Each structure stands twice: as structure tokens, then as C-alpha cells.
Amino acid sequence: MNSVLIAIILVPIIEIYLFIKIGSQIGAFNTISLIFITAIIGVYYARYEGLNTIGSGFSQIVKNETPAFEIISGAAIAFAALLLIIPGFLTDILGFILIFPMTRKLLFKIFSRKFKNETKIKKPYIEGEFEDIEDDDERKL
Numbered sequence: 001m002n003s004v005l006i007a008i009i010l011v012p013i014i015e016i017y018l019f020i021k022i023g024s025q026i027g028a029f030n031t032i033s034l035i036f037i038t039a040i041i042g043v044y045y046a047r048y049e050g051l052n053t054i055g056s057g058f059s060q061i062v063k064n065e066t067p068a069f070e071i072i073s074g075a076a077i078a079f080a081a082l083l084l085i086i087p088g089f090l091t092d093i094l095g096f097i098l099i100f101p102m103t104r105k106l107l108f109k110i111f112s113r114k115f116k117n118e119t120k121i122k123k124p125y126i127e128g129e130f131e132d133i134e135d136d137d138e139r140k141l
Helices: 003-026 028-062 068-085 089-099 101-114
Strands: none
Touching (some): 003 028, 003 089, 028 068, 028 089, 068 089, 089 101
């Protein structure tokens, strides 16, 4: 099965389970309040981190460097903000993990090692052997 399809099925089930468990411990009103508070705090922090990432990207451009990390980081922050807006505790935890710079850099290092291109470095020449053939030799093409 496709992992995206499994995630689409499992995430709501886990969220509903967590709503029931946490709601039974702290109450329905506190659970709903906690969901709204994490969404509001998360979106404001995502905005803050997004603006910092844009500033860092512009400084990379001024230095005539490619802001590759900032581009990936900006996409991760946007995805984290989306996770924080979606009601639920699991998505909030994943969103906060993505939004903090330390954990985001750690995740990038892990994924970059996993997806690193392990192909051999191509040489700018072709290895081989040669033999000088005289003009009157029949093996000459």
C-alpha cells in the first residue's frame, strides 16, 4: 500500500484516540482550548521563523550564494504551519518538531544522509588501452 494512503487513514484515527484520552483526563473545554492555543502559538511562531528564513535567504543571495537550505527550510515551515492549523495533538507535535530550527536541522541531516546520491563520481575521461598501428597494418579501421 502507498504510505500516503496509510497516513491519510491512520492520522485521523490516532487524532480521535488522543482527543478521547486527553479529553477524558483534562475535560472537553480544556482540550478544545489547548487545541486553539497550540494553533495560535504555532502559527505566530511559524510566521516568525518564516520571516527569519526569508531574511537569511536574502543574505545568501546578497553573498551570491544559493539559498538551498533556506528554500527547503521555508517549505518545512509552511508544512509545519499547516500541521499546526489542523486540529489534533499528533499533528501539533509534528508541526512543532518541524518549526524549531534545531530539530529541523537535525531532520534535514538525517534525510540528507538517507537520500544522498551514492553513485560513483564520473571521471572526465574514459579508461582504456591503446596500441599504435602502422599505416600499412591490416587491422587499421
